[in-house]
Amino acid sequence: MPFFFHPADLLMIPAMIIAVWAQIRVKSAYQKYAAIQTRSGMTGAQVAQHILQNANVSNVPIEVTPGEMTDHYDPVKKVLRLSGSVYGGTSIAALGIAAHEVGHAIQDASGYAPMKVRHLVYPISRLGSMLAFPLIFAGFILNFSFSSVLINLGIWLFTAAVAFTIVTLPVEFNASSRAVQALTAGGYMSQDELRGVQKVLGAAAMTYVAAAAAAVLQLIRFLLIVRGRD
Numbered sequence: 001m002p003f004f005f006h007p008a009d010l011l012m013i014p015a016m017i018i019a020v021w022a023q024i025r026v027k028s029a030y031q032k033y034a035a036i037q038t039r040s041g042m043t044g045a046q047v048a049q050h051i052l053q054n055a056n057v058s059n060v061p062i063e064v065t066p067g068e069m070t071d072h073y074d075p076v077k078k079v080l081r082l083s084g085s086v087y088g089g090t091s092i093a094a095l096g097i098a099a100h101e102v103g104h105a106i107q108d109a110s111g112y113a114p115m116k117v118r119h120l121v122y123p124i125s126r127l128g129s130m131l132a133f134p135l136i137f138a139g140f141i142l143n144f145s146f147s148s149v150l151i152n153l154g155i156w157l158f159t160a161a162v163a164f165t166i167v168t169l170p171v172e173f174n175a176s177s178r179a180v181q182a183l184t185a186g187g188y189m190s191q192d193e194l195r196g197v198q199k200v201l202g203a204a205a206m207t208y209v210a211a212a213a214a215a216v217l218q219l220i221r222f223l224l225i226v227r228g229r230d
Contacts, residue, residue: 011221015214022203022210029203030069033093033196034085040188044086044098051102051182052080057109062087071097073104075119080105092189096197099183100204103175114170124157125164132158136222151226155219162219165212172208176201 042050045062052060065071065081073080080101086094107115135154139147180198183189189197 009221011217011224012214015210015217018210018213019207022206026200026203026207029200030093033096033200034089034091036092036193036196037090038092038095038189038193041090042095042188043088043090044082044094045088047095047183047186047188048080048082048098048102050186050188051099052105054182054186055102055106055109057105060105060109069097071101073101073108075104075108075115078105078108092193092196093200095183095189096179096200097204099179099197100175100201102182103178104171106178107171107175112171112174114167114174118164118167118171121160121164121167124160126161128157128159128161132161132222136226155222155226158219158222162212162215165208165215168208169212172205176205 048062052058060078060080062080062082064084064087066083068083068085070083071081071086082098082101085091086097089095104115132154135150135157139149139151139154142150179201180194183194183197
C-alpha cells in the first residue's frame with residue numbers, strides 16, 4: 001500500500017480538528033479582549049517592565065516586534081519582544097499577553113527546569129521537524145540496504161520534535177500562571193479583567209495542547225506505517 005495512503009492516516013483527522021478548533025478559539029478570545037480596555041490605562045510594555053522589576057529580573061530589554069500575536073521571549077538573547085498592539089496596547093488581551101511573556105523571562109532567570117529541557121531539546125527537534133518525513137519517505141521508496149537506517153533515524157528525530165511539544169506544555173501553563181499571579185499581586189487589573197486574561201491565556205494554551213496531540217498522533221502514524229512495512 002502506498003506510503004501516502006496508509007490507514008494510519010486516519011489518526012490525523014482528529015489532530016486537524018483539534019488544531020482548527022484551538023485556532024478558532026484563540027482568535028475569538030484575542031479579538032474579544034483586545035477590544036476591551038483596562039481601567040488602569042497602562043500599556044503592555046509598562047506592565048511588563050513593572051513585573052520584571054518586581055521579580056528582580058534586570059537586563060531584559062523590551063522590544064517591539066512586527067506582526068500580530070508574534071509576542072515572545074528570546075532565551076538566547078534575553079530579550080522580551082512584544083507586538084505593536086501589545087507593546088503599546090492597553091487592552092485586557094495586551095496586558096495578559098505581555099505578562100505571560102514576562103513569565104517566560106522569569107522562568108529563565110529562576111532556572112525553571114522544563115524551560116531548560118525545552119531549550120536543550122530545541123535544536124534536535126527543529127531538525128526532526130524538517131528532516132523526519134523526508135528521511136522516512138526516502139527509506140520507503142529507496143530499496144537500499146540502509147533504508148531501515150533512514151527510517152529509524154527519521155523516527156528518532158521526530159520523537160525529539162514530539163518531546164519538544166510535550167515539554168512546552170508545562171512551560172506555557174506555568175508562564176500563564178505566573179502572569180495571572182503577577183497581575184493580581186501588582187493590582188494592575190480588576191478581578192473581572194483578570195477573568196478575561198485567563199480566557200485569553202487559556203485559549204492560547206490550547207493551541208500548544210493541540211500541537212502536542214498532533215505530534216503524538218503523527219509519531220504513532222509513522223510507527224504504524226513502519227510496522228506494516230516490516
